[in-house]
Amino acid sequence: MHRTRVKICGLTRIEDVHAAVDAGADAIGLVFYPPSARCVTLERAAELVAAVPPFVSVVGLFVNPAEALVREVLAHVRLHVLQFHGDEHEADCARFARPWLKAARVRAGLDLLEFNASHAGATGILLDAFVEGYGGGGRTFDWSLIPSGLNRRRLILSGGLDADNVTEAVRRVRPWAVDVSSGVEVEKGIKSAEKISAFIAGVRNADG
Numbered sequence: 621m622h623r624t625r626v627k628i629c630g631l632t633r634i635e636d637v638h639a640a641v642d643a644g645a646d647a648i649g650l651v652f653y654p655p656s657a658r659c660v661t662l663e664r665a666a667e668l669v670a671a672v673p674p675f676v677s678v679v680g681l682f683v684n685p686a687e688a689l690v691r692e693v694l695a696h697v698r699l700h701v702l703q704f705h706g707d708e709h710e711a712d713c714a715r716f717a718r719p720w721l722k723a724a725r726v727r728a729g730l731d732l733l734e735f736n737a738s739h740a741g742a743t744g745i746l747l748d749a750f751v752e753g754y755g756g757g758g759r760t761f762d763w764s765l766i767p768s769g770l771n772r773r774r775l776i777l778s779g780g781l782d783a784d785n786v787t788e789a790v791r792r793v794r795p796w797a798v799d800v801s802s803g804v805e806v807e808k809g810i811k812s813a814e815k816i817s818a819f820i821a822g823v824r825n826a827d828g
C-alpha cells in the first residue's frame with residue numbers, strides 16, 4: 621500500500637505548524653513570495669522552522685525569485701527543499717545545492733511530458749491549476765490532462781484540493797504526494813486544525 625505524502629503549504633503561525641505535524645503532515649511549506657498574503661518574513665520563518673520536529677520536511681516556495689533572495693532565505697532559514705512556482709528554468713532552480721520541486725501551472729495545451737523532461741533535475745513535479753497570480757488560488761484543474769506516462773513517483777498533485785475532493789483526487793491520479801493551502805484555511809494564511817485533520821483523513825481513505 622502506498623502512503624501518499626502530504627504537504628501543508630502557506631503556514632504563518634506556530635499553532636498551524638503544530639496542527640499540521642500532529643495530524644501527520646510529511647512536509648510544511650513557507651511562502652517567500654511578497655505579493656502573497658501567506659508570505660512570511662525571515663524572522664517568522666525561522667520561528668516556524670524551530671517548531672518543526674525531526675523527519676518533517678520544510679519546503680520554501682518562491683516565484684521567479686532573484687538569486688539573492690533565495691540565498692538570503694537559505695542563510696537564515698533551515699529549508700530542506702525549494703519549490704519554484706513561477707516561470708523558472710531548470711538552471712534557475714538547480715543552483716542552490718538543495719532538492720527542488722517545479723510547479724507546472726496546468727491548462728489545456730501544456731505538454732506535461734515535455735515539461736517534465738525539461739526539468740529532469742527536479743525531485744518532483746508539482747501540478748497546480750493555472751491561475752492569474754501564479755498559485756494558491758484554491759482552483760482545481762482537469763485531472764484527465766495528466767498523461768499516464770508521467771512517473772507517479774515524481775508527481776505532487778495540488779490545486780484546489782480539500783477534504784471533500786482529495787479522496788477522489790488521490791484515487792484517480794495516484795500521485796506520490798498532495799499539497800494543499802486554501803483548502804485547509806479559514807482565511808489566507810490562517811489554517812484550521814480541523815480542516816487539516818479532515819484533509820489528511822481523506823488522503824488515508826484513498827490509500828486504503
Ligand SMILES: O=C(O)c1ccccc1N[C@@H]1O[C@H](COP(=O)(O)O)[C@@H](O)[C@H]1O
Nearest residue numbers: 629656755756757758779780800801802
Ligand atoms: O500560497 C500562495 O500564496 C502561493 C503563491 C504563489 C504561488 C503558489 C502559491 N501556493 C501554492 O499553490 C498551490 C495550490 O494551492 P491551493 O491549495 O490551490 O491554495 C500549492 O502548491 C500552494 O503551495
